[in-house]
Amino acid sequence: MNSILDAILSPDSTSADFAALPLPESYRAVTVRRDEAEMFAGVDSRDKDPRKSLHVDDVPVPELGPGEALVAVMASSVNYNSVWTSIFEPLPTFAFLERYGKLSPLAERHDLPYHIIGSDLAGVVLRTGPGVNAWQPGDEVVAHCLSVELESADGHNDTMLDPEQRIWGFETNFGGLAEIALVKSNQLMPKAAHLSWEEAAAPGLVNSTAYRQLVSRNGAGMKQGDNVLIWGASGGLGSYATQFALAGGANPVCVVSSGKKAEICRAMGAEAIIDRSAEGYRFWKDEHTQDQKEWKRLGKRIRELTGGEDVDIVFEHPGRETFGASVYVTRKGGTVVTCASTSGYQHEYDNRYLWMSLKKIVGSHFANYREAWEANRLIAKGKIHPTLSRTYPLDETGQATYDVHRNLHQGKVGVLCLAPEEGLGVRDREKRDRHLDAINLFRDAERSGTDQHSRHAERSGTYKHGRNA
Known part of the structure; x- marks a missing residue:
């Protein structure tokens, strides 16, 4: 691995140099293990600790x-x-x-007693297989995370529909x-030249997901002037939705859970912000009963922020906790577009507010190659920026994942894999200088905080500000 890293760090390395590099027999990777799959049996979801289940193992290439x-x-991130x-x-x-392994002899490679995880990367191509031009x-x-076979007609209009x-x-x-x-070559996209490796790795999955969900005709088809309610607007997914709304001439109504997160949304350019913790929203009376008075209170608050208008689009991803409110506050003929369900998959809503008001619920899952490419193109143009707040070394991926699980993070949490430090990989410094404040927005917010994790990162040297990149 040292010779590979040396070639990447050298400004004089050519394609022929990389092609001539010998591949190692093994490499370090973050894994979960099949024989530990029951280790959290009987433990509440919130109390399951990724630091116990994630390992950094040597695995064969x-x-x-x-x-x-x-x-x-x-x-990665x-x-x-x-x-x-x-x-x-x-x-x-x-x-x-196991299911994938049954597809073909080549796919059988994936069915192993360990699973190497991670759906983002920024790096350098080492080898390509037959048929890659x-x-x-x-x-x-960088790589988007859609893997498709495209042997069925179903996937050729929208690859997300491939069986x-x-x-x-x-x-x-x-x-x-x-x-x-290991990726399919049609997952690859050009790395943005003005970003460091860790910055370039951060947007992939969430940026593409937000693009399809909010901008694409396969999602909400956002247009100029739309009011867009964005749950978790400073988080890994919502922070990109907020940027797309602002860049596309829409009006984001940002829902956050703290004053610190509200300040991040303001720094991105949003003006309509709801701090749900400060305003005390509780959408469930108990685990079985939703509180429609809270739905109405939220709708009233939205209209106060929009000049009397309801939202055209709700950008949904919390799921069970918020879905009933989302359906209610959407304007007549509007759209609730949903991906993920971080608070629970079993959604409940009052269907009267859907069918009688001609609203739509649209399911959205990641993005096809074209959507991912367009989303990445906006990153490369400096129209959309990474929301990286904190970076850990590969050996501390368990802690990084714990932070995301417990919502201790802002934006995206990055992981340095081969990169020995932050700030490497920048090729276009002139463009970077023009966008430096936006690139560092979430880092600066993280550094201005006084929470325990920030102090630990500064003490241990796992976080570097990166402004000299």
């Missing part, structure tokens, strides 16, 4: 197949699917790997929280 690439991973994997919910991911060794890339559609690093093996990753 996988065989490279047709249409695939091996990528040296400089940095933690997503909520990393949390689900680490706590073995809603089921252990080994069921996904668009990418060469030495190319600096063999999977999320790489969650429903497949050999993910991005590792020193080397």
Whole structure:
């Protein structure tokens, strides 16, 4: 791995140099283990600790197949699917790997007693398999997490509808929280030249997801002037939705859970902000009964912020806790677009407010290649910015995932894989300088905090500000 890292850090390395590098027999990767899948049996979800289930193991380099690439991973990030994997919910991911392994002899590689997780990366192509022409060794890339076979007609209008559609690093093996990753070549996209490795790795999954969910015709089809209610507007997903709303001429109504998170939304340019903790919203009287008075109170508050208008779109991802309120506050003919269900999958709402007001509920899941490419293009143009707040080394991925599980983070939490420190990989410093405040917005917010994790990171040196990058 040292020779690979040296080649990446050298400004003189060529594609031929990378192609000539010998591949190691093994590499370090973050894994969960099949024989530990029941380790949290009987434990409440909130109390399941990713630091106990995630390991950094030496694993063999996988065989490279047709249409695939091996990528040296400089940095990755933690997503909520990393949390689900680490706590073995809603089921252990080994069921996904076993199903995939039955598809073909090549897919059988993925069915292993360990699962290398992670659905983001920024790095350098090391090898490409037969049939790959668009990418060469030495190319600096990021990867989106859509893995498809495209052997069915169903996927050729929208690849997310392919019956063999999977999320790489969650429903497949050999993910991005590792020193080397195996991807399909049609997952690869150019790395933004003005970003460091860890910054470039942060947007992938959440940026593409937010783009499809909010902007794409496959999602809400947001237009100029729309009022958009965004739950968790400073979080890993919501922070990109907020940026898309602002960049697209819409009016985001940002729901957050603290004054600190409200300040981040203001710094992004949002004006309509609801601090649900300060304003005391409780949408459930008990675990079985929702409080419709709270729905009405939320709707009134929204109209105070929008000049008397209801929201055209609700950007939903908390799920059970908020879904009833989301359906209620949407304007007549409006859209609730939903992905994920971090507070629970069993949604309940009053259907009278849906059917009689001609509202729509649209399900949205990640993004197809075109949507991911467009979302990445906006990153490269400096129209949308990473929301990276904190970075951990690969050995501390368990702590990084714990932070996301317990909502101790802002924006995205990054992981350095091969990169020895933050701030490396910037190629266009002029563009970077123009966008530096936006790039560092979530970092600056993190550093201004006084929470225990910030102090620990500064003391231990796991966080570097990166402004000199």
